[in-house]
Each structure stands twice: as structure tokens, then as C-alpha cells.
Amino acid sequence: MSDLAIRALNLSKRFCIEKRTPRYATREFLEDAMRAPFRRFSFFVRQAIPNKNGQQAKNDKFIWALKDVSFEVKHGEVVGIIGPNGAGKSVLLKILSRVTKPTEGYAEIHGKVGSMLEVGTGFHPELTGKENIYLSGAVLGMKKAEINRKFDEIVAFSEVEQFLDTPVKHYSSGMQGRLAFAVAAHLEPDILFIDEVLAVEDAAFQEKCLGKIKEVLREGRTVLLVSHNMNTIESLCDQAILLSKGKIVFNGDTHEVVSQYLAKNYQ
Amino acid sequence: MNIQNKIANWTKLDSVGDLLVPAVDRLVTIIQPPKGWVPLELRGLWEYRDLLYLFVWRDLKLRYKQTMVGASWAIIQPFIAMVVLSIFFGKLIKVPSEGIPYPIFAYTALVPWMYFVNALTQSSNSVVGNYTLITRVYFPRLVIPITTVVTGLLDFAIAFAILIGMMLFYGIVPTAAIWTLPFFIMLTIATALGLGLWLAALNVEYRDVRFILPFLTQIWFFITPVAYPSSLVPEPWRAIYSLNPMVGVIEGFRWALLGKAQPPSVVLVISVIAVIGLLIGGLYFFRYKEGTFADVI
Numbered sequence: 001m002s003d004l005a006i007r008a009l010n011l012s013k014r015f016c017i018e019k020r021t022p023r024y025a026t027r028e029f030l031e032d033a034m035r036a037p038f039r040r041f042s043f044f045v046r047q048a049i050p051n052k053n054g055q056q057a058k059n060d061k062f063i064w065a066l067k068d069v070s071f072e073v074k075h076g077e078v079v080g081i082i083g084p085n086g087a088g089k090s091v092l093l094k095i096l097s098r099v100t101k102p103t104e105g106y107a108e109i110h111g112k113v114g115s116m117l118e119v120g121t122g123f124h125p126e127l128t129g130k131e132n133i134y135l136s137g138a139v140l141g142m143k144k145a146e147i148n149r150k151f152d153e154i155v156a157f158s159e160v161e162q163f164l165d166t167p168v169k170h171y172s173s174g175m176q177g178r179l180a181f182a183v184a185a186h187l188e189p190d191i192l193f194i195d196e197v198l199a200v201e202d203a204a205f206q207e208k209c210l211g212k213i214k215e216v217l218r219e220g221r222t223v224l225l226v227s228h229n230m231n232t233i234e235s236l237c238d239q240a241i242l243l244s245k246g247k248i249v250f251n252g253d254t255h256e257v258v259s260q261y262l263a264k265n266y267q
Numbered sequence: 268m269n270i271q272n273k274i275a276n277w278t279k280l281d282s283v284g285d286l287l288v289p290a291v292d293r294l295v296t297i298i299q300p301p302k303g304w305v306p307l308e309l310r311g312l313w314e315y316r317d318l319l320y321l322f323v324w325r326d327l328k329l330r331y332k333q334t335m336v337g338a339s340w341a342i343i344q345p346f347i348a349m350v351v352l353s354i355f356f357g358k359l360i361k362v363p364s365e366g367i368p369y370p371i372f373a374y375t376a377l378v379p380w381m382y383f384v385n386a387l388t389q390s391s392n393s394v395v396g397n398y399t400l401i402t403r404v405y406f407p408r409l410v411i412p413i414t415t416v417v418t419g420l421l422d423f424a425i426a427f428a429i430l431i432g433m434m435l436f437y438g439i440v441p442t443a444a445i446w447t448l449p450f451f452i453m454l455t456i457a458t459a460l461g462l463g464l465w466l467a468a469l470n471v472e473y474r475d476v477r478f479i480l481p482f483l484t485q486i487w488f489f490i491t492p493v494a495y496p497s498s499l500v501p502e503p504w505r506a507i508y509s510l511n512p513m514v515g516v517i518e519g520f521r522w523a524l525l526g527k528a529q530p531p532s533v534v535l536v537i538s539v540i541a542v543i544g545l546l547i548g549g550l551y552f553f554r555y556k557e558g559t560f561a562d563v564i
Contacts, residue, residue, distance in 0.1 A: 011298075015562070095298060098405040100561040107298040113405075121403045124325060126332055131325075138321040139404055190293065 004110055005191055005222040006073040006096065011105035013066040013091050013246075065091045067246040068105070073239075075111070075190070078223045080237035080254060082230070082261055087243040089226045093117060093193045096224070111190025111222065114141060118195065121180070125169035129160055129179055132168050136183045150186045157212070158182035159205075178205055185212045191222040210235070230258050301558035307550055312407045322414040327421055341422035342429055345377040352377075356494045365496050367525050371433050375524055376493040376517045378430050379455045382423040383513060384484045386456070389415035390463025391480055395470050398564045408557045409550070412467045416460045423452075434524065442526040451519035457542045458512040464549030468556040471564050492517050497534075509534040512542040 066088040073079050081089045094100045096107060097115040122139030123132050133154055137147040147154075155161055158179040160171070168176060194213070213236060217223060227233055233240060233254060240257035242250040250257045331337040349370055356362040357369030364372035390412040394401065397411050434441070470476035491513040492500075500508050508514060515538025 094561070098296070098298065099401075099403060101301050101558045102298060103300055105300070109296040109298070110293040112294055113296065115404060118403045122400060124329065126329055127325065131328070135321055135325055138318040139400060139406065141315075141406070142317075144317045144320065 003075040004072065004108075005075045005077070006071075006107070006109050006224070008072075008092075008096070008107040009070050009105055011066055011069045011092070011095060011102050011107055012064060013088070013095060013100070014062050014103040015065050016062055064246050066095070066102070069243070069246070069248055070105075071241060071248065071251055073222060073224065075222050076220045077239060078217055078225065078237045080233035080240040080257075081224060081226045081243060082228070082233055082240055082258065083243035083249075086245075088246040089243055090117070090195055091246075092243070093195050093224065093226060097193050109191060112141075112188075113191050113193065114184070114187035114189030115193040116140075116181075116184040116187075116195065117193065123168055123176065123180065126167055128167055129158075129164045129171070132179065133183055136180060137186075140184060140187055141189070142187060146188075154182045154186050157185065157208075174202060174205070181205075181209055181212075185209070185216070189221070191224070192216065193224050195226045196228065230262065234258055304551065305554040305558070307554055308407065312409055315407050315410055318406055319410050319414060319417070322410060323417045326414060326418040330418070330421075338421075338425060341425040345374065345381045345426050346429065348377050348381070349374040352494050362495045363499070365498065365521075367439075367521075368437055371430075371437050371439065371525070372496075372521070373494060374430060374433060375521050376491075378423065378426045379451070379516050379520050380488070380491065380493050380513070381426065382419050383455055383459050383516070385422065386416045386419040386459035387463050387466070387484065388480055389419065390460060391466035391470055391476055393463075394467045394560060395474075395564065401564055402561045408560060409464075409553060412460065412463050412553070416456050416463065419459075420456075430524070439525055441524050444523045444526060446523075447519065448523040451516055451523060454512065454519070454539065454542060455516045457546050458516065461542055461545035461549045464546075464553040468553045471556065471560050487511070487513070505534060506537060509537045510541050512538040512545070514538060 069088070069092060071079075081092065083089055091100070093115065094117065095102050096109065097113060097117065099117070122136040124135060127135065133151065134144070134147055137154075138144065155164065158175075158181075160175050160179055163171065163175065168179070171179070210232065213223070213225075217236070223236075225233070225237060237254045239252065240250075240254040241248055242257050242261050250260050331340065334340065336343065352373040353370045357364065357373070362369070393411045393415045394408065400406075400411075401408070466476050466480070488494075490508070490511055497505075497508070497514055497518055515535040518534065
């Protein structure tokens with residue numbers, strides 16, 4: 001019996017690429033509402049009045065950002081998600097972290113989820129570093145007491161001690177990134193979703209972040225990691241999923257998947 | 268039915284092969300496409316009370332940042348409104364004020380009214396204003412509009428302190444009815460939140476809300492007895508008039524604090540029922556729309 005962390009079944013997400021203008025949408029809605037009372041008589045009228053409700057309007061153009069993605073992840077596994085831009089990696093993480101809903105499919109997640117989908121989520125430029133630690137921590141799902149407990153650790157990790165009382169808008173982007181990562185890295189979820197968070201850091205801090213992630217992994221967390229950096233993927237992940245055009249192309253051993261990806265030259 | 272069949276039913280797969288089995292003690296999150304009515308999940312909201320607290324604290328910190336007079340705005344706004352109303356309605360038009368000096372008659376109404384307008388405006392714009400959070404991280408979205416109606420209470424408290432000062436100045440001693448005041452405050456909050464939820468959710472898709480709001484509150488001011496007593500409204504119209512929950516609120520404030528207006532009656536019952544309907548409807552509508560926020564915003 002294995003210990004399931006994430007199960008995704010046929011997850012699909014459809015996006016509208018050519019959006020109806022709200023005015024058109026409203027008109028359609030009103031039209032439909034006015035037709036509705038007559039629809040029940042269409043049996044007599046014989047000439048069926050089309051019901052647009054629930055169906056796609058003709059003028060809409062859709063794209064499947066994710067189509068029939070199924071996979072399973074065991075507890076304690078670290079899975080890399082790779083693929084070219086627009087492959088659906090971020091959408092997948094957004095669906096799993098409940099930011100957006102799938103159009104079709106089903107997924108179940110066993111355990112407390114933490115996500116680092118974008119650096120500095122919840123930061124407010126006018127507030128100080130200290131205040132932003134609390135705010136960002138709470139946004140990521142931490143309790144206030146939990147942040148209190150880890151506050152010193154977070155500050156030490158972020159290396160911005162002297163600027164704690166300075167509004168974050170005066171921080172360099174590197175400093176903001178460090179602070180944001182520090183907060184997120186001190187989440188204690190069972191399952192962690194990470195999306196390309198190491199992109200803005202300098203080499204030294206990246207090294208430190210990788211160290212922190214490895215530490216998190218040693219504690220037996222489950223991690224789903226999106227990255228364009230194959231070195232990161234290969235050094236951290238046991239398994240990888242290659243996505244392309246919203247579909248899973250390969251799912252398996254990291255080295256195999258990475259070499260497939262590089263060979264096919266998706267980039 | 269075993270898990271295999273269940274999952275095969277959920278999806279279009281015929282068989283799903285060997286499945287991993289989760290440990291039983293963990294929190295389970297099910298992710299599915301939205302369909303039909305969404306439960307309110309108030310317990311999930313309670314789990315995020317710390318976030319609510321920090322959002323309120325953030326908004327309070329930011330509210331008067333880079334202003335010259337800061338929180339004095341909470342006093343200046345209703346006070347100047349009172350002066351203007353006293354001059355035009357009280358002195359020039361000579362609107363009756365039920366034997367109460369007109370300035371305090373108006374100010375007692377302006378305190379809840381200003382809170383209502385602010386809370387309604389802020390909550391209606393709250394979801395759109397927090398789009399960076401909405402598109403990046405999960406938390407119960409209801410936290411956002413609730414934050415705004417809580418934040419507004421600070422301004423309310425400041426303006427209320429001035430009201431107490433004015434009562435002392437005019438030598439008005441409240442009757443025992445003052446104990447009903449918390450109820451009327453709750454009613455104001457519920458009205459602002461109830462409508463705010465509708466507008467906040469609609470605002471995500473239709474930014475028309477932003478244009479409707481100033482217009483709406485302006486008209487609403489006239490159909491609410493802020494500048495005049497509701498006794499001016501002819502009897503046959505009372506029932507319809509009191510469908511506006513702010514009628515019950517303002518009448519209640521005057522009754523509870525100044526003790527002179529008529530005690531609340533059927534008017535209030537109608538108002539309360541209207542608010543409960545508005546709030547429950549708003550909560551469900553917001554939850555229903557919430558699934559698409561991140562995509563539409």
C-alpha cells in the first residue's frame with residue numbers, strides 16, 4: 001500500500017483566447033432569457049429555438065491550456081515539471097493549488113498544501129519588511145503564532161536584518177526576492193508547489209535556496225517543482241513530467257525525461 | 268463502490284489501473300470543475316481568521332498613508348456634511364427634525380451613513396483591487412470583502428466619538444434604548460456587506476460597477492432619512508420605503524441615541540428581512556462567481 005499525496009485525473013483547463021466583449025455576453029444573456037419562456041412551446045412551434053445556454057457561443061475561440069493530464073505522486077516524492085513556455089506548467093500548479101478551477105477532470109490532494117507560485121505574493125510596497133513577513137506568511141496560509149515562532153529564522157535566512165523597518169518599495173528586487181523566498185521556505189506544508197521562484201536570485205542566494213529546498217525534502221515533504229533550469233530539476237527531483245501543449249509527453253525518471261526534453265529541443 | 272469505480276465514474280476512463288492509497292489521517296482537498304451551487308464553507312473561512320486580521324491591519328496601516336491630516340478625515344467628512352445639511356436643510360428649507368436640534372439630528376444619521384457608503388464602495392472594489400493575490404494564491408475569497416467592512420469600523424468609531432461629544436454639548440441623555448445600538452450597527456455592517464458582495468463579484472466581470480456606485484450612493488442618500496425624518500414619508504409608501512434597510516438603521520440610531528424618534532416597528536422588521544435576504548444571497552452569489560475570479564479578472 002503506497003502513500004498517495006496527489007492524484008490528478010484528466011485535468012483539463014480551457015481558456016478563451018478571443019474574449020467576447022461583456023456587452024455581447026450581456027446581450028446574449030438577455031436574448032436567451034427572453035427566449036426561455038417560449039422554448040417550452042417549441043414542441044408546438046416545431047421550429048426549435050436554439051438554446052445557447054450552457055453551450056459555447058460560436059464567436060468564442062478557445063484553447064486547451066491543459067488537456068487530460070493524469071498522474072499520481074506519492075508522499076515524499078519530488079517531481080519536476082518541465083516543458084516549453086505555454087506548455088501548461090503554471091496552469092497545472094494553479095489548478096492544484098486551487099487558484100483556478102479545472103474545466104474538466106478531477107484531482108485530490110492529501111495533506112496541507114503550501115504554494116510558492118510567484119515571488120512576493122502578498123507583499124505590499126508601502127509596508128516594511130517586518131510587516132510584509134507577517135502579511136505574506138498569512139497569505140501563504142500560516143497562522144500568526146506560527147509566523148511569530150519562525151520570525152527570527154525567516155529574517156536570518158533572508159539576510160535583510162538591517163532593512164526590516166524600511167518599506168519594501170525601497171528594497172532592490174533581489175532583496176525582495178530573498179525576503180519572499182525566506183517566508184515561503186518556512187511554510188510547513190505536507191505538499192509544496194514551487195513555480196520558478198529561483199529565477200531572480202543571484203547565484204549565491206540560489207545556492208542557499210536550493211540548500212533550503214533540499215532540507216525541506218529531507219523532512220519528507222512532497223514537492224512539485226516547475227523550472228526551466230534543468231540542473232535544478234536534475235539535482236532535486238526523483239521524477240519528472242514533461243508537458244507540451246497542455247499534455248503530458250513523458251512521465252518518469254528525471255534524467256530520462258530531461259534528456260528527452262533536451263533532445264527534442266522544445267526550447 | 269470501490270475507489271477504482273468511483274474514479275472511473277468521475278472521469279471518462281474505463282479503468283484506472285492500480286491506484287495509490289492515501290494515508291487516512293490527512294486533510295483531503297478535492298479539486299473539481301465548478302458546478303451548481305457552491306457551499307459557503309464558513310469553517311474554511313474561520314481557519315483563515317488570522318489572514319482576515321492581517322488584512323484589516325494592513326488596510327488600517329495603509330488607509331491614511333501619505334495624507335496630511337490622516338485619520339482626521341474620519342471626522343472631517345461627516346462633520347462638514349453635517350454643517351452643509353444644517354445650513355441648507357435645517358436653516359433654509361427648515362426640514363423638521365422631530366424636536367431635536369438639526370445638527371445632531373443629521374450627524375446621528377451621518378455616522379452610520381458614511382460608514383455604509385465607505386464600506387459599500389470599498390468592498391465593491393475590493394476583489395478587483397486585490398487581483399495580484401487572487402491570481403496567485405488560494406485563500407477563501409470572502410476574506411477580502413469582509414476585510415473592508417471591518418476596516419471601515421475604525422472610521423466609524425472615530426466619528427462616533429464626536430457624536431458622543433455632540434450629545435454632551437446638546438445635553439442629550441440617551442434612554443435605555445441605547446442598549447439596542449449594537450444591533451443597529453450590526454444591521455449596517457450586514458447591509459454594506461450584503462450588497463458589497465454582489466457588487467464585488469459583479470465588478471470582476473463588469474467594471475460598470477465602478478461607474479454605478481457613486482451614482483447609486485447619491486440616489487440612496489435621498490431615499491434614506493439622513494437629512495429628513497422618515498415621518499415625512501406618507502403612510503401608504505412606508506412599507507416600500509422601509510425595504511431600504513438603511514431606513515431601519517438610521518431610524519434605529521436616532522431612536523437608540525436621541526430617544527425622540529419613533530421606536531422601530533414593522534418598518535424595522537421589513538428592513539431586517541431585506542438585509543438577511545441580501546446578505547445570504549450575496550454570500551452564495553459571491554461563492555458561485557468566485558471560481559472564475561482568477562480567470563476573468
